[in-house]
Amino acid sequence: MSRLSRPAALTLSTAASLALLAAGCSGDGGSSGLPADQESSSFSAEGDGVRLGILGQCEGPFGGFHEDVVAGTTLAFARYAGASPNSSTSALEGFSDAEVAGTPIELVGIGCGDDTADRILQEVRRLVEQQGANVIIGPLSGDEGIAVAEYAKGKPDLTVFAGISGSQEQTLQVQAPNYFRFYGDGAIWNAGLGDLLYREKGWRKVAVIADDYSFGHTSAAGFVADFCGVGGEVTHRVFPPLGTTDYSSYIAQLPDPDEVDGYFWAVGGTGTQAALEAFVNAKGDLTGDRHAGNFFFNPDLAQALGTDIAGAHIGGFATLPGDIQTPEIKEYLAAADETWETIPGSLSGNEPAPPSTSAAFGFFYGYYSAGVALVEGLKAVDGDISDPKAFQSAVAGLTLDLPHGDISLDENRSGIVDVGLSRLAVNDSDEVVQESVAIVPGVDQTFGGTFSPDTPSPGRDFPKCEKRDLPWEGKAIPVVDGVPQR
Structure with missing residues (x-):
């Protein structure tokens, strides 16, 4: 027993x-x-x-x-x-x-x-x-x-x-x-998110804020590689320590909303809500067209902060989105x-x-x-x-x-996986829910040749923001009403 x-x-x-x-x-x-x-x-x-x-x-x-x-x-x-x-x-x-x-x-x-x-x-x-x-x-x-x-x-x-x-x-x-x-890994889970924001939402300049430890670095690295790969620019990278309680000094390091097209968030654990509330206090309301995040950017969090966050896009995780x-x-x-x-x-x-x-x-x-x-x-x-x-x-x-x-x-x-991308939306009951938008199939840890045992580990400055060819660019499988259009 x-x-x-x-x-x-x-x-x-x-x-x-x-x-x-x-x-x-x-x-x-x-x-x-x-x-x-x-x-x-x-x-x-x-x-x-x-x-x-x-x-x-x-x-x-x-x-x-x-x-x-x-x-x-x-x-x-x-x-x-x-x-x-x-x-x-x-x-x-x-x-x-x-x-x-x-x-x-x-x-x-x-x-x-x-x-x-x-x-x-x-x-x-x-x-x-x-x-x-x-x-x-x-x-x-x-x-x-x-x-x-x-x-x-x-x-x-x-x-x-x-x-x-x-x-x-x-x-x-x-x-x-x-x-x-x-x-x-955390980079894989953001495969295709930057591509989607660049091609479909018109983002060109982004600021990144992520936890200052190995997972936060990895999650941010996947987004940076993806967004920069299709031609985007990352203007700021801010890394508060995991477990921070007062995020005001880190939010102050971010550009104002009129200086970038959006913000990517990879702040997790007990810090997600605190960081976003600090942003509202310093920069103004959260609106879905200006924010995206990794899997901690979720419907429960959005519901607590208000329905204006509907429209924000989210990277994948170990599971596909719930719809x-x-x-x-x-x-x-x-x-x-x-x-x-x-x-x-x-x-x-x-x-x-x-x-x-x-x-x-x-x-x-x-x-x-x-x-x-x-x-x-x-x-x-x-x-x-x-x-x-x-x-x-x-x-x-x-x-x-x-x-x-x-x-x-x-x-x-290490796993080769399909990544499910989603966005926050408001349903008929005025609740914020997560709905699938695309699946990026068969992503491996090299991230299309971006990472290898010989490259530096993901960190505050790596990877560099540079254009690169990624296998999934423009090839994500759309999801309509929870059904992948394979």
């Missing part, structure tokens, strides 16, 4: 912030949450089946997603490995009876990250070196991903399936052969509701809600995809993980048939 004590839930400050303050966790991170007689103190890559550790984030800017990510992994095992959740109202209680090809999957611990590299290294070491994990799913955030990839590189018998960490470096630069990412409802997506969401009675996920303010509410968003889905990858990898080796390198080779060759589209891996074991 796999059972973990549930952290105390966090009450979120507002639905608009999306990923908000810290959820309670196992205190100082030094306890596995397992009963003492079930704890393991030695690492074993063979003979004991899969001993799984999940790296969540129960503190820091994205602490509100702790329940979501553990639930994502659990749903994959419930659907494809016979697992049963130990609680009908919380995924953090763990699961039982997961097995693939005769090989059991035992949950040995859940790591409590806080968005810092030091903390996530403490947690992965505890799970691997004290609890005996031979497979890790996670982590959640950008700097954490780089740290865990570097750690994995020194533990070749360990296999890591990244959760939803969006920094580019963890696969393109670190290149650990035992580290796998079955989703896109795209294929039979596979509907089946996936229904499976979540069949697995638990309720889940206190981030999008419901960490209050009980239908599990499909959390399953529809990318944090849950990234960890779900990792769980499916583990199951399919085990099937590919008939459950035999006694040779970790053979298991890892099988995982590297997988193409996953997932609800939001197939995902295969590039040579650096």
Whole structure:
């Protein structure tokens, strides 16, 4: 049996912030949450089946997603490995009876990250070196991903399936052969957005504001490469630290609205609403024709700030926008509701809600995809993980048939994905909703040759703003009333 004590839930400050303050966790991170007689103190890559550790984030800017990510992994095992959740109202209680090809999957611990590299290294070491994990799913955030990839590189018998960490470096630069990412990075998620704004909205000059850490850099890099690639100009790049509470000095560094055609935002976590409110105070009202953002620029946030933001365009994420409802997506969401009675996920303010509410968003889905990858990898080796390198080779060759589209891996074991672009709109009930506008198919981490292991990592000054040929320019697949026009 796999059972973990549930952290105390966090009450979120507002639905608009999306990923908000810290959820309670196992205190100082030094306890596995397992009963003492079930704890393991030695690492074993063979003979004991899969001993799984999940790296969540129960503190820091994205602490509100702790329940979501553990639930994502659990749903994959419930659907494809016979697992049963130990609680009908919380995924953090763990699961039982997961097995693939005769090989059991035992949950040995859940790591409590806080968005810092030091903390996530403490947690992965505890799970691997004290609890005996031979497979890790996670982590959640950008700097954490780089740290865990570097750690994995020194533990070749360990296999890591990244959760939803969006920094580019963890696969393109670190290149650990035992580290796998079955989703896109932050740059990929903005593929096609700059092209759309340039061609369809007439934007020519843009200012960028993004969190000053690896994911913010990567997300901004994708937009900059895309917008400049078709001929646009980025006039300013402003990078407030993640977790900033007073954004006024950073907003002051942005040009006034009469100096640019628009602004691109990649400020996330607890900062999204605060940054936008600071903009309103300093620069005037938000209007959709002048603003675009990455996935944190969402309907809940817009609803809190007013309907004038309708028309703003949004980059993609691990899932396609919610108005795209294929039979596979509907089946996936229904499976979540069949697995638990309720889940206190981030999008419901960490209050009980239908599990499909959390399953529809990318944090849950990234960890779900990792769980499916583990199951399919085990099937590919008939459950035999006694040779970790053979298991890892099988995982590297997988193409996953997932609800939001197939995902295969590039040579650096990072996902090649379809990106769904959307915009905010006002529906008949005067509510701000997200509607799909286009799908950019098959984007890989090199971003049409923009990035490579030899280029600098995305940062405050890289990539340069220069015209370049990108494979998807002018070729995005339109979406009409939630139906891709393939």
